[in-house]
Amino acid sequence: MRRLVAPVAVLTxxxxxxxxxxxxxxxxxxxxxxxxxxxxxAYMPQPVxxxxxxxxxxxxxxxxxxxxxxSVTSDAGEVTAHETVGSxxxxxxxxxxxxxxxLVFKSGGSHLMFEKLKRKPEQGEKVTVKxxxxxxGTVTVEMPVKSATYSPKTxx
Ligand SMILES: [Cu+2]
Numbered sequence: 001m002r003r004l005v006a007p008v009a010v011l012t013x014x015x016x017x018x019x020x021x022x023x024x025x026x027x028x029x030x031x032x033x034x035x036x037x038x039x040x041x042a043y044m045p046q047p048v049x050x051x052x053x054x055x056x057x058x059x060x061x062x063x064x065x066x067x068x069x070x071s072v073t074s075d076a077g078e079v080t081a082h083e084t085v086g087s088x089x090x091x092x093x094x095x096x097x098x099x100x101x102x103l104v105f106k107s108g109g110s111h112l113m114f115e116k117l118k119r120k121p122e123q124g125e126k127v128t129v130k131x132x133x134x135x136x137g138t139v140t141v142e143m144p145v146k147s148a149t150y151s152p153k154t155x156x
Contacts, residue, residue: 034063035063035067035099038060044056045147045148046122046123051077052113052115052117055143056111060101061098064099066099068094069081070094070133071093072130072132074129076117076127079115091113106152123145126144129141
């Protein structure tokens with residue numbers, strides 16, 4: 001006489017806890033050897049000038065290799081990276097994005113300088129800029145135009 005074996009219902013929906021708890025060590029070991037860039041906080045204060053404007057953003061590198069911002073381009077007009085030295089500013093080339101670090105463009109410091117704008121950007125519009133990096137290639141950023149007095153919240 002054959003016995004029917006009741007199929008055992010296996011609950012496969014159990015939670016699988018992915019291995020966490022090893023995330024405290026810096027990711028500078030093998031496997032994190034490439035630059036890994038992301039851009040955040042991009043904005044342009046609505047310019048007062050018809051042809052010139054500044055732009056700000058933060059490039060974050062989560063990878064273990066540094067990268068460099070070699071140039072910036074935009075269909076809106078000419079754009080270069082500037083750094084502020086004392087009370088004047090000068091064009092900056094080959095700005096480093098350190099491994100596990102940031103390249104910060106912010107009011108009062110380094111900034112993107114738009115010149116010879118084809119038309120004046122208005123609040124609510126977006127200006128597209130392309131950031132060209134030595135290793136990571138081109139990153140396209142949509143930069144929203146904010147009010148002339150806009151100031152981003154800082155802090156962590
Ligand atoms: Cu400038």
